[in-house]
Amino acid sequence: MDDPNPRPRLAFAPRLTLLVMLGPVAAGLWGTLLPAFGHLPAAGAWGPSLGPLRMLFAWPGLGAAVRLSLTTGLLATLLSLAIVTLLAAGWAGTRPFRLLERALAPFLSVPHAAVAFGLAFLIAPSGWLARLASPWLTGWSKPPDLLILNDPAGLALTAGLVAKEVPFLLLMTLVALGQSDGTRGLRVAQALGHGRVSGWLKAVFPRVYPQIRLPVYVVLAYSMTVVDAALILGPTTPPPLAVQVLTWMDDPDLTRRLTAAAGAVLQTLLVAGALLLWRGAEMAVAALGRRWIEAGGRGRAEPVLRALGLAAAGLCAAAVTAGLAGLAVWSVAGFWGFPDALPQGITAETWMRLGPGLGRAAATTALVALAATGIALLLAVLCLEAEDRTARRMGPRGLWLLYLPLIVPQVAFLPGVQMLLLDLGAHAGPVPVVAVHLVFVLPYVFLSLGGPWRALDPRIGRVAAALGAGRWRVLWAVRLPMLLRPVLTAAAVGLAVSVGQYLPTLLAGGGRVVTLTTEAVALASGGDRRAIGAYGLAQTAAALLPFAVATLLPALLWRNRRTLNG
Amino acid sequence: MAGPRVHRSRLAACLALALAVLAAPPVAAADPDPADWPGVENAARGQTVYWHAWGGSAPTNDFIAWVAGQVRARNGVDLIQVKLADTADAVGRVLAEKQAGQDSEGGVDLIWINGPNFAAMKSAGLLFGPFAGALPNWQFADADCKPLESDFTVPTEGYESPWAMAQVVFMYDTADIAAPLADMAAIRDWALTHPGRFTYPQPPDFLGTTFLKQVLVDITSDPDVLQHPAEEADYAAVTAPLWAYLDALTPALWRGGRAYPATGPAQIPLIADDEIDLAISFSPGEASTAIADHRLPPSVRTFVLKGGTLGNASFVAIPYNSAAKAGAMVVANFLLSPEAQLRAQDPAVLGYGTVLDLARLDAADRDAFAALDLGVATLSPAELGMVRPEPHPSWMSRIAEDWQHRYGAGR
Numbered sequence: 015m016d017d018p019n020p021r022p023r024l025a026f027a028p029r030l031t032l033l034v035m036l037g038p039v040a041a042g043l044w045g046t047l048l049p050a051f052g053h054l055p056a057a058g059a060w061g062p063s064l065g066p067l068r069m070l071f072a073w074p075g076l077g078a079a080v081r082l083s084l085t086t087g088l089l090a091t092l093l094s095l096a097i098v099t100l101l102a103a104g105w106a107g108t109r110p111f112r113l114l115e116r117a118l119a120p121f122l123s124v125p126h127a128a129v130a131f132g133l134a135f136l137i138a139p140s141g142w143l144a145r146l147a148s149p150w151l152t153g154w155s156k157p158p159d160l161l162i163l164n165d166p167a168g169l170a171l172t173a174g175l176v177a178k179e180v181p182f183l184l185l186m187t188l189v190a191l192g193q194s195d196g197t198r199g200l201r202v203a204q205a206l207g208h209g210r211v212s213g214w215l216k217a218v219f220p221r222v223y224p225q226i227r228l229p230v231y232v233v234l235a236y237s238m239t240v241v242d243a244a245l246i247l248g249p250t251t252p253p254p255l256a257v258q259v260l261t262w263m264d265d266p267d268l269t270r271r272l273t274a275a276a277g278a279v280l281q282t283l284l285v286a287g288a289l290l291l292w293r294g295a296e297m298a299v300a301a302l303g304r305r306w307i308e309a310g311g312r313g314r315a316e317p318v319l320r321a322l323g324l325a326a327a328g329l330c331a332a333a334v335t336a337g338l339a340g341l342a343v344w345s346v347a348g349f350w351g352f353p354d355a356l357p358q359g360i361t362a363e364t365w366m367r368l369g370p371g372l373g374r375a376a377a378t379t380a381l382v383a384l385a386a387t388g389i390a391l392l393l394a395v396l397c398l399e400a401e402d403r404t405a406r407r408m409g410p411r412g413l414w415l416l417y418l419p420l421i422v423p424q425v426a427f428l429p430g431v432q433m434l435l436l437d438l439g440a441h442a443g444p445v446p447v448v449a450v451h452l453v454f455v456l457p458y459v460f461l462s463l464g465g466p467w468r469a470l471d472p473r474i475g476r477v478a479a480a481l482g483a484g485r486w487r488v489l490w491a492v493r494l495p496m497l498l499r500p501v502l503t504a505a506a507v508g509l510a511v512s513v514g515q516y517l518p519t520l521l522a523g524g525g526r527v528v529t530l531t532t533e534a535v536a537l538a539s540g541g542d543r544r545a546i547g548a549y550g551l552a553q554t555a556a557a558l559l560p561f562a563v564a565t566l567l568p569a570l571l572w573r574n575r576r577t578l579n580g
Numbered sequence: 581m582a583g584p585r586v587h588r589s590r591l592a593a594c595l596a597l598a599l600a601v602l603a604a605p606p607v608a609a610a611d612p613d614p615a616d617w618p619g620v621e622n623a624a625r626g627q628t629v630y631w632h633a634w635g636g637s638a639p640t641n642d643f644i645a646w647v648a649g650q651v652r653a654r655n656g657v658d659l660i661q662v663k664l665a666d667t668a669d670a671v672g673r674v675l676a677e678k679q680a681g682q683d684s685e686g687g688v689d690l691i692w693i694n695g696p697n698f699a700a701m702k703s704a705g706l707l708f709g710p711f712a713g714a715l716p717n718w719q720f721a722d723a724d725c726k727p728l729e730s731d732f733t734v735p736t737e738g739y740e741s742p743w744a745m746a747q748v749v750f751m752y753d754t755a756d757i758a759a760p761l762a763d764m765a766a767i768r769d770w771a772l773t774h775p776g777r778f779t780y781p782q783p784p785d786f787l788g789t790t791f792l793k794q795v796l797v798d799i800t801s802d803p804d805v806l807q808h809p810a811e812e813a814d815y816a817a818v819t820a821p822l823w824a825y826l827d828a829l830t831p832a833l834w835r836g837g838r839a840y841p842a843t844g845p846a847q848i849p850l851i852a853d854d855e856i857d858l859a860i861s862f863s864p865g866e867a868s869t870a871i872a873d874h875r876l877p878p879s880v881r882t883f884v885l886k887g888g889t890l891g892n893a894s895f896v897a898i899p900y901n902s903a904a905k906a907g908a909m910v911v912a913n914f915l916l917s918p919e920a921q922l923r924a925q926d927p928a929v930l931g932y933g934t935v936l937d938l939a940r941l942d943a944a945d946r947d948a949f950a951a952l953d954l955g956v957a958t959l960s961p962a963e964l965g966m967v968r969p970e971p972h973p974s975w976m977s978r979i980a981e982d983w984q985h986r987y988g989a990g991r
Contacts, residue, residue, distance in 0.1 A: 054679070055679060058704075073989065074984065074985050074989050074990025075984070075988070075989020075990060078989070079989070138853070139855065140850075140853035140854065140855050156854050156855075157853060157854060157855050159775070159776030159834065159835060159836075159855075161835045161836070161838055161839060163839070164835075164839035165839075166838060245842065249839070250782055250839055250840060250842070250988075251782070251838060251839065251840070251987070251988050251989060251991050252988065252989030258989075261784075263668070263672065265668065265784070267696075267700065267977065268671075268675060268700055268704065271672075271675075347874070348874045349852070349874040349875075349876075349877060349878075350852070350874075351852055351853065351854060351877055352853045352854040352855075359874075361874070363873070367638060367642070368638070371641075429672075429676070520665075520669065524662075524673060524687045525630075525632060525662035525663070525664060525669065525670075525673070525687075526630065526660070526662055526687070528663070532663070533635070533663065535665055536634075536635035536636055536663045536664065536665045537635070537636060537638070538636075538665075540636030540637050540638075540843070540845040540846075541636075541841075541842075541843065541845045541846035541847075541848060541849050542636075542637070542638060542845070542848075542875065543849055544874075544875075545638055
């Protein structure tokens with residue numbers, strides 16, 4: 015406000031960004047709330063009425079479905095955070111950690127559905143692990159009748175979610191670590207006689223967690239409402255609430271859509287409740303942590319904790335890798351029965367059959383992902399630059415708005431978004447798909463970029479300005495190059511998010527925009543493991559390439575500037 | 581077009597108002613007349629038809645791609661398959677369009693539809709027609725012996741056109757089961773002596789509810805009552821034997837009935853993994869096709885029950901607001917042609933039963949059907965035996981609902 019020469023403040027950027035992100039969510043929620051209270055003229059229902067809520071509460075599986083949504087979501091988030099924290103505490107800055115860091119991208123980019131399929135084939139009673147050990151070790155000539163997949167407690171689903179969320183949280187932690195001066199903090203703590211793990215937890219974690227708090231919330235909201243992975247690994251009698259909501263939406267009886275809408279509203283409230291619970295737990299942990307730090311202990315069981323962190327992270331990595339290997343083998347398998355460890359024959363039939371379709375789907379996937387991510391990056395950079403110029407940071411309310419599209423369950427607002435698009439007449443072609451992808455891509459890009467951007471030492475910009483550089487020049491010549499790695503990482507995250515979208519692509523594209531993911535999920539319902547394997551690999555490759563670029567490009571450009579090279 | 585309609589967009593509202601003044605129905609004005617077939621073919625040329633069809637089976641997708649090539653070459657129609665994970669997605673889209681007031685130029689031109697979705701769409705006025713009887717190739721259809729004019733007892737009245745016959749068969753692994761089982765009671769007894777080796781798709785999956793109906797039809801003493809709405813019968817008494825059957829069977833199912841495969845095709849990897857030995861199928865040729873592309877072991881065969889099994893036709897329907905009704909009718913007509921039917925019946929392609937009456941074809945076409953090698957696991961038309969009609973849909977929805985309470989979510 016005390017700038018003597020007012021320059022473009024980019025005040026429009028945050029408003030435009032919020033409109034692009036929240037417009038569809040608000041409209042979609044409205045389109046869900048109406049039927050939740052009995053208003054769906056096309057199904058002959060004229061509200062308002064409490065009928066849909068009564069139908070929802072009359073469903074016998076409601077209690078168990080709600081419990082599942084809560085337990086799988088909370089447990090998966092807690093485990094993922096614990097593994098990432100232990101790993102970073104025990105190993106940040108060491109050689110194994112750097113190796114893991116370099117191997118992170120592939121794990122991050124594997125789509126949820128592909129991880130779930132890979133894991134399912136690993137751990138099923140007739141899965142790869144059982145095949146490798148049968149019959150010589152287990153004595154099984156037929157697979158045992160064990161309920162491992164689709165267990166009523168949702169443990170298999172939780173495991174699948176953890177394997178997928180650990181890489182995401184680890185990436186966010188790495189980004190945060192790069193900006194929070196963790197190495198020095200840890201050195202000071204260690205100089206004071208603390209062990210590695212307890213020193214990191216006391217000196218570094220309190221600085222890192224605020225930067226990864228919102229990603230943790232996203233993991234929680236996502237894990238509670240995931241549909242594709244839950245269909246593969248989750249229980250079915252009853253399924254988690256989000257899956258049941260989709261089942262109602264698909265019911266030929268059109269009035270079931272009212273029940274689905276009511277369920278979607280309940281799912282939204284559940285997510286809100288779980289987030290409040292988590293926030294409360296954060297405060298409790300912070301209070302306990304302060305007492306722990308003041309007590310002045312120097313750490314116990316350090317080697318055990320370190321080993322545990324590395325083992326858990328290694329297990330996640332091994333599970334995803336073996337799962338991917340399983341997909342690869344299936345994609346070229348002839349007949350492959352139990353207990354054969356490998357298929358009876360290898361054939362290229364699957365790839366030959368699917369090849370042309372794969373190519374077309376890959377091209378569409380790339381087009382949509384690049385467009386959505388490009389727009390998202392532009393808006394995010396403009397918003398962050400506007401923050402600097404107006405010297406006004408996004409407040410907590412702004413942050414929550416940013417998070418809304420990731421926290422509101424997809425099943426709650428996407429059908430409403432479909433209605434909106436129809437109203438606008440924009441119901442064909444990739445443009446609406448890009449617009450809807452943007453709703454999900456933008457927050458991830460913003461989240462991924464905002465932390466490092468704000469943590470960049472503002473004095474650098476001031477020095478450049480003092481040397482006579484204008485604001486745009488500071489942005490182009492100083493800030494963006496210094497932030498090249500986080501910018502590329504944010505782009506890679508955005509691309510991976512876009513590649514993995516199923517429901518948004520299906521609903522906004524009216525089924526006409528065929529991506530690798532829509533094809534994979536359509537094939538998944540047929541249980542053809544060979545086709546699933548081929549599409550799962552193609553999906554992974556599509557999301558992996560940008561991460562490779564994000565890793566290699568800064569290393570190449572900044573090979574003689576070590577601190578920029580992260 | 582009776583009943584209230586909501587127009588959400590101002591433009592649609594204005595249009596509706598203008599059209600109301602002109603007292604002309606907005607949709608019918610531009611619709612092609614199925615009786616004027618040359619006119620339909622002319623209108624179809626250059627149209628793009630979006631066929632919303634379940635995309636979970638690569639052979640089906642390949643067949644549809646072949647159909648697309650044929651209608652492009654013959655009729656200048658561009659056919660594009662929109663691959664669905666669930667037919668209800670297409671129903672939902674048409675519904676959303678109607679809600680948004682989009683009564684023409686809709687996004688769905690042709691739907692591969694099943695009985696319950698057909699009943700829902702027909703009663704909601706979401707379908708174009710009647711057109712099926714006016715298709716030139718309808719003359720070959722075997723409407724006398726095959727249920728082509730009613731879909732789950734709901735009269736089709738020309739609002740959908742058949743393109744394949746489906747009939748319940750049971751796939752079994754001859755390495756584990758020596759001989760076919762005669763009836764549902766025998767299947768239960770076998771399952772009880774071989775716990776954990778049998779399952780069925782989880783209702784309300786289409787094939788899962790078909791299994792429940794197959795049980796009921798086979799063990800009930802009065803199958804005729806099932807042809808009428810459930811409300812007209814003593815529902816509890818009629819279904820009591822079914823629940824007794826399932827109460828006995830469930831503990832002996834795969835995973836003790838605590839988990840079920842999600843769909844029919846999801847049973848195939850379970851047989852290949854040797855987790856189960858017996859599974860229901862609604863396609864007599866499915867097992868042969870799956871053996872051919874390595875998804876099932878070569879030891880799998882199929883059987884039908886002594887008292888006959890349920891059967892129905894697969895249909896295609898055209899939404900009321902399709903942008904390419906003429907093109908959609910041309911596709912529906914081609915699907916009924918001897919050439920398309922022959923290809924669909926070839927187990928190397930699809931292995932679907934034909935809806936045609938072979939006696940009405942010319943000698944060359946008849947010979948081509950006779951020359952087909954149906955595949956190792958496929959029963960001949962004679963062996964398939966009697967087709968039992970589907971019960972009225974009201975039975976299906978109530979039974980699926982009760983199943984949820986007893987064995988599903990309410991377990």
